[in-house]
Amino acid sequence: xxxxxxxxxxxxxxxxxxxxxxxxxxxxxxxxxxxxxxxxxxxxxxxxxxxxxxxxxxxxxxxxxxxxxxxxxxxxxxxxxxxxxxxxxxxxxxxxxxxxxxxxxxxxxxxxxxxxxxxxxxxxxxxxxxxxxxxxxxxxxxxxxxxxxxxxxxxxxxxxxxxxxxxxxxxxxxxxxxxxxxxxxxxxxxxxxxxxxxxxxxxxxxxxxxxxxxxxxxxxxxxxxxxxxxxxxxxxxxxxxxxxxxxxxxxxxxxxxxxxxxxxxxxxxxxxxxxxxxxxxxxxxxxxxxxxxxxxxxxxxxxxxxxxxxxxxxxxxxxxxxxxxxxxxxxxxxxxxxxxxxxxxxxxxxxxxxxxxxxxxxxxxxxxxxxxxxxxxxxxxxxxxxxxxxxxxxxxxxxxxxxxxxxxxxxxxxxxxxxxxxxxxxxxxxxxxxxxxxxxxxxxxxxxxxxxxxxxxxxxxxxxxxxxxxxxxxxxxxxxxxxxxxxxxxxxxxxxxxxxxxxxxxxxxxxxxxxxxxxxxxxxxxxxxxxxxxxxxxxxxxxxxxxxxxxxxxxxxxxxxxxxxxxxxxxxxxxxxxxxxxxxxxxxxxxxxxxxxxxxxxxxxxxxxxxxxxxxxxxxx
Numbered sequence: 256x257x258x259x260x261x262x263x264x265x266x267x268x269x270x271x272x273x274x275x276x277x278x279x280x281x282x283x284x285x286x287x288x289x290x291x292x293x294x295x296x297x298x299x300x301x302x303x304x305x306x307x308x309x310x311x312x313x314x315x316x317x318x319x320x321x322x323x324x325x326x327x328x329x330x331x332x333x334x335x336x337x338x339x340x341x342x343x344x345x346x347x348x349x350x351x352x353x354x355x356x357x358x359x360x361x362x363x364x365x366x367x368x369x370x371x372x373x374x375x376x377x378x379x380x381x382x383x384x385x386x387x388x389x390x391x392x393x394x395x396x397x398x399x400x401x402x403x404x405x406x407x408x409x410x411x412x413x414x415x416x417x418x419x420x421x422x423x424x425x426x427x428x429x430x431x432x433x434x435x436x437x438x439x440x441x442x443x444x445x446x447x448x449x450x451x452x453x454x455x456x457x458x459x460x461x462x463x464x465x466x467x468x469x470x471x472x473x474x475x476x477x478x479x480x481x482x483x484x485x486x487x488x489x490x491x492x493x494x495x496x497x498x499x500x501x502x503x504x505x506x507x508x509x510x511x512x513x514x515x516x517x518x519x520x521x522x523x524x525x526x527x528x529x530x531x532x533x534x535x536x537x538x539x540x541x542x543x544x545x546x547x548x549x550x551x552x553x554x555x556x557x558x559x560x561x562x563x564x565x566x567x568x569x570x571x572x573x574x575x576x577x578x579x580x581x582x583x584x585x586x587x588x589x590x591x592x593x594x595x596x597x598x599x600x601x602x603x604x605x606x607x608x609x610x611x612x613x614x615x616x617x618x619x620x621x622x623x624x625x626x627x628x629x630x631x632x633x634x635x636x637x638x639x640x641x642x643x644x645x646x647x648x649x650x651x652x653x654x655x656x657x658x659x660x661x662x663x664x665x666x667x668x669x670x671x672x673x674x675x676x677x678x679x680x681x682x683x684x685x686x687x688x689x690x691x692x693x694x695x696x697x698x699x700x701x702x703x704x705x706x707x708x709x710x711x712x713x714x715x716x717x718x719x720x721x722x723x724x725x726x727x728x729x730x731x732x733x734x735x736x737x738x739x740x741x742x743x744x745x746x747x748x749x750x751x752x753x754x755x756x757x758x759x760x761x762x763x764x765x766x767x768x769x770x771x772x773x774x775x776x777x778x779x780x781x782x783x784x785x786x787x788x789x790x791x792x793x794x795x796x797x798x799x800x801x802x803x804x805x806x807x808x809x810x811x812x813x814x815x816x817x818x819x820x821x822x823x824x825x826x827x828x829x830x831x832x833x834x835x836x837x838x839x840x841x842x843x844x845x846x847x848x849x850x851x852x853x854x855x856x857x858x859x860x861x862x863x864x865x866x867x868x869x870x871x872x873x874x875x876x
Contacts, residue, residue: 273290350430359439360391395419457503460502471505531849561573570609637729713751825854
């Protein structure tokens with residue numbers, strides 16, 4: 256429009272200049288001077304005040320002045336409209352992002368806030384580097400920015416850019432610079448929405464042959480896993496061969512949460528340990544490479560076992576290795592060795608504080624008490640898709656003589672619990688008692704069940720209500736009922752593991768009731784945050800959550816060493832290594848102390864617990 260305005264005004268100036276020349280030709284005025292004089296009248300209305308000449312000439316100059324006034328009015332209007340439109344586009348978040356090496360979050364919900372919080376903590380010590388997160392969802396840009404500002408205020412070293420658009424649209428995703436980002440985190444709650452986002456992102460990534468970005472996402476139901484993995488395949492050609500490479504690091508939340516629930520139900524307080532290990536607030540897992548400033552460090556550690564390496568790392572815990580093919584090895588610290596071309600998996604507070612010293616000396620007394628894995632009773636209330644997976648995990652941890660009670664008022668209970676699940680447990684000597692269509696939400700009926708089952712531990716699964724708040728209301732009711740039962744029967748010490756949907760409801764319940772709370776969305780967000788910073792950590796988390804291999808356990812300290820008051824922490828570390836396990840911290844008075852300085856002194860009583868990575872719950876004598 257501005258081009259046409261200049262063209263139209265130029266034509267009018269030319270015509271009026273020609274007319275003025277014809278009128279004033281007799282006075283000797285040249286055509287060039289007439290044209291220049293007309294142009295001056297067009298752009299400066301004040302010039303006409305000093306004009307002289309015939310009435311026809313003055314009339315032509317008046318027309319030129321009016322044309323100039325119209326031109327300026329239209330030009331200002333067009334410029335104002337253009338600037339307003341551009342500012343509106345910026346305000347609506349539809350302009351492209353000019354970034355590279357950034358993290359993209361697709362979805363704006365509670366999980367997004369958790370991921371954002373974790374990335375802020377992870378980048379606290381990266382002040383010299385530009386760290387950018389781009390968030391996209393169908394909300395208005397201003398609304399997202401206001402909610403982020405209300406939640407966090409200052410985002411520290413992290414620059415947060417919001418964009419409004421569809422997380423399934425290729426054109427909208429292109430505005431997030433997907434093909435130049437480091438990682439994409441998808442926080443959508445519905446599996447099909449997540450799969451569509453994976454498909455769109457992968458399609459864009461695959462168009463860039465040299466691009467190494469990846470996607471991390473969580474799928475809730477096992478049935479959707481294959482579709483998600485196919486959507487995340489990389490179809491780039493390598494060495495003239497078509498290879499199916501993976502663009503996707505996928506978290507299967509049914510399996511992950513089932514394993515955490517199974518672990519936690521026997522070890523009250525372990526949910527806090529998992530939360531601590533999965534976030535950036537204190538100590539977290541890092542993978543150290545043989546490069547840069549760590550090259551000399553690796554030359555000193557190479558060929559040593561994990562136990563020998565730990566003796567020389569005062570403020571860092573080495574837990575395993577990653578070989579050249581990406582295989583994670585976390586095992587007996589007396590046999591796992593840091594080989595050539597291996598990377599080292601460590602637990603530390605920051606990714607730049609590792610230092611190697613002379614071996615720390617320590618001595619320890621062998622324990623007096625011998626471990627005994629006794630049978631227990633477990634009560635599982637309500638059911639959802641995680642129930643079959645929990646029962647499958649139970650067979651690895653329960654001993655002969657244990658009893659599992661399952662009670663729900665759902666009609667789907669027997670669809671979830673098949674004969675195979677029961678038979679597998681019965682074959683190892685674990686009895687299963689199923690109470691179908693049992694009104695567990697009646698206090699009288701629940702009291703009868705608790706009296707019959709005499710449970711050592713209760714697992715409260717979230718009901719399959721579509722509304723998360725309604726499901727949490729049911730869980731809260733059961734928690735209150737069990738709390739009252741414990742007050743009326745103080746002789747029963749019942750551990751509770753409760754699955755909830757929303758953080759607000761968990762916070763409300765936690766202030767009143769002592770329990771381990773598992774929130775799938777929170778755990779998924781924490782894990783995705785870690786993987787977005789380092790893709791290789793996915794293999795570490797898979798390892799420590801798998802029933803095969805080393806996992807996280809909370810074990811009584813009395814089975815590792817004599818209690819003699821204050822002792823060297825390195826002595827505790829060596830006592831655990833003597834049992835072929837790796838110490839990562841201890842639990843004292845309900846507080847998890849992760850990775851204290853190995854050169855310091857600690858007081859760990861017989862009733863305190865050690866947090867270890869071990870192959871099984873049993874303790875080797």
